[in-house]
Amino acid sequence: MRGFIIFAILVIAHAHNSIATLVIKGPDKPVLENDEVTLECLLSDSELNTSQVHFEKFSKYMNKWYRLEEEPMYLLCIPGVILRREPSQLLLSIRSIHSYFYQGLYRCVADNATATDNSSQPLAITVNYMRELSMYDVSSSSRKFIKENLLVTLGKDVEVECSTTASEAPQYFWQKYGEDWIVPSSKLRLKNVRMEDGGDYTCMAEHPTLSSLKKSSTISITVLPATNGRLNQAWYDSTNLVLMTSVAGVVLLVLILSITVYLVRRAKQAKNTKGPIDDHSQKKPIYTASVESLASTSGDKQPLV
Known part of the structure; x- marks a missing residue:
């Protein structure tokens, strides 16, 4: 009888040692909005490796845990999240954490696990923030x-x-x-x-x-x-309005004058940089002593006097 009890104790101890011990770790200081945060899923006293575990986050709207996948299309829905596997740990990195998307409970779970012993204790991530006054x-x-x-x-x-x-x-x-x-x-x-x-x-x-x-x-x-x-208050408001309008008018006038001066300078530069006259484009001159006559394009047959 004593031998059976000892055997049972050894079996239970072996079964306990074979169960995955999952631990999730997070920041050791308060998290501020826009901080970079990394969560670690660690394996200890287990034959499992990081390919057999995953992260989960609790949704208070759906009132259930959902898995954080590694597929690119899934990660596009949660911007700034990177999942990385290493031999002894699984890492979840959030580049710029915000309270709306990332605050809440996280845990590490074995893929083939159904019992609560095969998941880590939940880790609460609280994002501290303050908006502008x-x-x-x-x-x-x-x-x-x-x-x-x-x-x-x-x-x-x-x-x-x-x-x-x-x-x-x-x-x-x-x-x-x-x-x-x-x-x-x-x-x-x-x-x-x-x-x-x-x-x-x-x-x-x-x-x-x-x-x-x-x-x-x-x-x-x-x-x-x-x-x-x-x-007095109406006068104060109207004075501010007149002042703002005057400033806007002066700025507009300066802008118009600047554009006008620029265009005038461009026109002068274009006029002063004209190329030489193309002699080939000129018509053939007629000299007073020339006996040549111009080709006529009209029906006039009378000679010039």
């Missing part, structure tokens, strides 16, 4: 996008919101140029605006876990006098 005037019920400059009437209340999209909710800060104060908020609120409130304001957004991932954007706030505030 956007500024909005939320002082009124409407939400207006601010490109560079915000016009505010003296004595009014102002509320500017700074926002972005990121892998994690960022931390926002506001600061005015030339001042030493910082507001830890995504919104800048100015009550009863004064003339000295005008200036450049910068919004900064920082990733909560990656301090190196940050964005900033600056807007200029211009305070207009309270008297006829709407009229």
